[in-house]
Amino acid sequence: MDRAEDGRLRFFSELSEHQISADEFFNVVLLDSLARNFGLQNVLISYFDPQGNFLSWTHRNGVLADCEEHPYRRCQPADVVRQTLYREAVQDKLTYNNVTPRLYHSTKLIPPEDYEQSSYVRFLEENFGALYSVTMAFGINAYIQVAFFKSREEGDFTPEELSQLEQIYVYIANDYKNFKKYEQAKIISNIQSEIILSGEKAYLVTDDFMHIMSCNHAAKVCLDDILGGAADGLDGSRPCSWLPFLLGSELGHAENRVQTRVIRDYIFKIYTYDQRYSNGIVDRYHWITIARAEQPAAAGKNSEALPAGTGQPLTKAELRVARLLAKGLTYQAVADKLVVSYHTVKKHVQNIYLKCGVNSRFQLYRWMEQNDPKK
Incomplete structure (x- = not known):
């Protein structure tokens, strides 16, 4: 077995272990594994929110949250790599389920005649001593990106190196996908326990992008009654087409606040659950209970006693x-x-x-x- 193959196997094994034990997947542990197994020393993980706003970054030199003096602030308006990968991620509805390589090579995105004078390249030189980059896009609307840098002396990325980075992308993406499955299963279990303790009988759990994460039989019966049996998308494989229409803008409210909506003879109570990470990312989930509206006990009263x-x-x-x-x-x-x-x-x-x-x-x-x- 050659060293390259041995490194790939160790990396795959380390990621598999990392996905089970880690509280956060994209962190310095990942950077250490990339350096140890592939010799990739100059790597940057950047974090954004789903709307594309910068939050923080992690480099082997340390972690730096967004602030007025953050070096990325000067580069952000001219960061053609970020602009391109974010635009395409939104267009393609990128989520953490993607395992198809999404690599963005800086010399392919910036014209050769403008390359070395561009603001983006000056940013690489000033902060990372680099001239070339290849950036990977992960997560909802590419809210996590991993950039690999090379200096002028090292030269641009070769076809062989790009091929290796594609393989690395697949390793990372698959393990990140599994990490999110484990994490979401725990979150849904916690939410379900909360709902059961509350005494509610019909419920569903969604993420902030209209995917149904969990829906019990009692909720399906209510939804079929409201929608005339057209409650599709309950398996969570795609965004639920009827959920925005049914619930309107209520899913955007603040954490730890409840919204109420009455639809036909049903009362929807909408709660939020925010999973927060040290890098600034917040993954928002919603749990929605459904109950039949109680009939008025007498004229002039809003509800029965x-x-x-x-x-x-x-x-x-x-x-x-x-x-x-x-x-x-x-x-x-x-x-x-x-x-x-x-x-x-x-x-x-x-x-x-x-x-x-x-x-x-x-x-x-x-x-x-x-x-x-x-x-």
């Missing part, structure tokens, strides 16, 4: 928890906000439901609207 509770007043601690739950915070978010344990919050919620005579978040939301002293 809630079940009778114990009549005992809420303690100050319970009232604080109830207010945060009514705003849409998860149990863990309430615990973090109040600096108490998750189990303490669960105990408070049990007491709140018993005292208020409610069985779900929505009923608690209604109860708080009618009985919160602050209202």
Whole structure:
């Protein structure tokens, strides 16, 4: 076995281990593995949000978040590589499921007569001692890019090196895809536990790009009733065409706030879950519960009376928890906000439901609207 093949196998093995144990996939561990197995020392990972705004970068020299003095700020308006790969990623609806190589060679994007005088190349020379680059695009709208640099003395990337980088792309993309699967499975499991504890029966979980990540049978029954059996896209393989129409702009609201929408005879409660990373990226998910609207008990009243509770007043601690739950915070978010344990919050919620005579978040939301002293 030659050294090149041995390096590829070690890299593949290290990435496979990394995808299971890492909290974040694109980090200095990846840079170390590229250097160790392929001799690729001058590599930069840059992070953006899905709208293309720069967040931070990671280099072997260190991590640098965006700030007024960040060197990338001067280059960004003239970064033709970033502009091209972002435009194509949006056009192609790039996500973390892509494993087809997406490489952008700087000498192919900038005309030869302008190359060495371009702002982009001056940026490479000043910050990385480089003249040439090949950049890989990953994730939603290419919000992660990995750039490989070579100096004037090393020369431009050869066809053989470009071929090797394509192979490296495939290794990274496949392991990143698996990393996201593991991560999303954990997130969905946490959200489902939250929903079950809340007492809601019908629910679905989506990402911020209209993919259905999870949908239980009770929610499918409700959606089929609303849409006349046309609730397609529930397997999450593609963006759901009817979800924006059904829910409008509610999916853009802030973290830890709940939105309510009534559609026909159903009440939709929309919550958010933000997965935050140290590089500044925020992946947003939504969990949506569906319940039949309760019929008015009598003329002039908005809804039927809630079940009778114990009549005992809420303690100050319970009232604080109830207010945060009514705003849409998860149990863990309430615990973090109040600096108490998750189990303490669960105990408070049990007491709140018993005292208020409610069985779900929505009923608690209604109860708080009618009985919160602050209202």
